[in-house]
Amino acid sequence: TEKLKLQTEKLQLAGEIAAGVAHEIRNPMTVISGFIQMMNSDKNSPSYRYTKLIESEIKRIEYIVSEFLQLSKPSPSLNERFFLRSVLNDVVSLFGPNLDSSSIKLHHKWNAHHMWLRGDESHVKQVFINIIKNAIESIESSGEIHIYSYSKNHEDYIVVIRDTGTGMTEEVLENLYNPFYTTKAEGTGLGMLISEKIMADVNGKIEVDSVLGKGTTFFLHFKKVSPPENEES
Numbered sequence: 468t469e470k471l472k473l474q475t476e477k478l479q480l481a482g483e484i485a486a487g488v489a490h491e492i493r494n495p496m497t498v499i500s501g502f503i504q505m506m507n508s509d510k511n512s513p514s515y516r517y518t519k520l521i522e523s524e525i526k527r528i529e530y531i532v533s534e535f536l537q538l539s540k541p542s543p544s545l546n547e548r549f550f551l552r553s554v555l556n557d558v559v560s561l562f563g564p565n566l567d568s569s570s571i572k573l574h575h576k577w578n579a580h581h582m583w584l585r586g587d588e589s590h591v592k593q594v595f596i597n598i599i600k601n602a603i604e605s606i607e608s609s610g611e612i613h614i615y616s617y618s619k620n621h622e623d624y625i626v627v628i629r630d631t632g633t634g635m636t637e638e639v640l641e642n643l644y645n646p647f648y649t650t651k652a653e654g655t656g657l658g659m660l661i662s663e664k665i666m667a668d669v670n671g672k673i674e675v676d677s678v679l680g681k682g683t684t685f686f687l688h689f690k691k692v693s694p695p696e697n698e699e700s
């Protein structure tokens with residue numbers, strides 16, 4: 468519990484800093500973006516490629532800021548109910564087309580049929596996106612990602628995301644949920660922290676099992692809820 472308390476405090480602090488920084492950065496970035504686009508119109512200008520470069524760096528800053536804002540979003544109320552399978556289908560169709568033409572194969576199979584969850588659908592979707600993105604990034608040349616789900620007892624639903632990527636060292640595993648911890652040149656180190664926060668918001672949890680050189684498996688535990696009254700389960 469002491470560790471959990473520390474983790475919660477860390478999250479709160481990170482969230483507060485995130486909100487402040489993100490809002491302060493957004494406005495000047497919008498102004499810069501606008502002017503760069505104006506300067507960018509002449510393809511024959513010698514500075515064209517520099518403005519292109521600036522534009523792509525601005526995109527990156529905007530991406531980091533949006534990750535920050537994710538982190539600082541207030542916990543949603545648990546009144547909303549949604550159907551897990553449709554979120555999973557959305558996520559698979561989001562990644563599927565890009566992976567079809569790559570050497571990474573994405574397999575999925577949903578075993579549990581009636582999986583209603585409570586919480587914010589778009590937040591939970593973000594968890595899947597973050598974890599699948601990491602899985603893709605962990606595969607160096609070719610490999611596989613498997614996503615499947617099952618219902619454990621009558622209370623829990625578990626979504627498993629397994630990759631045949633690099634796996635993690637002890638050090639990486641220890642730092643997995645720490646803010647800004649990344650082993651990637653272009654990483655932000657916020658994806659797993661955000662995912663952990665969202666899972667806690669929906670009364671779920673994340674477990675990880677990783678073998679260096681073999682791959683990583685994430686287990687996302689969700690609490691089952693009864694379907695909305697007007698829906699057949």
Ligand code: ADP
Nearest residue numbers: 601602605649650651654655656657658659683
């Ligand atoms: P980022 O992806 O920006 O680095 P994350 O919080 O998403 O930040 O992940 C933190 C670190 O955890 C990654 O840099 C990586 O080293 C490690 N990691 C996460 N998922 C995996 C995975 N599926 N396989 C191997 N390493 C992983």
Ligand code: MG
Nearest residue numbers: 597601658659
């Ligand atoms: Mg990531």
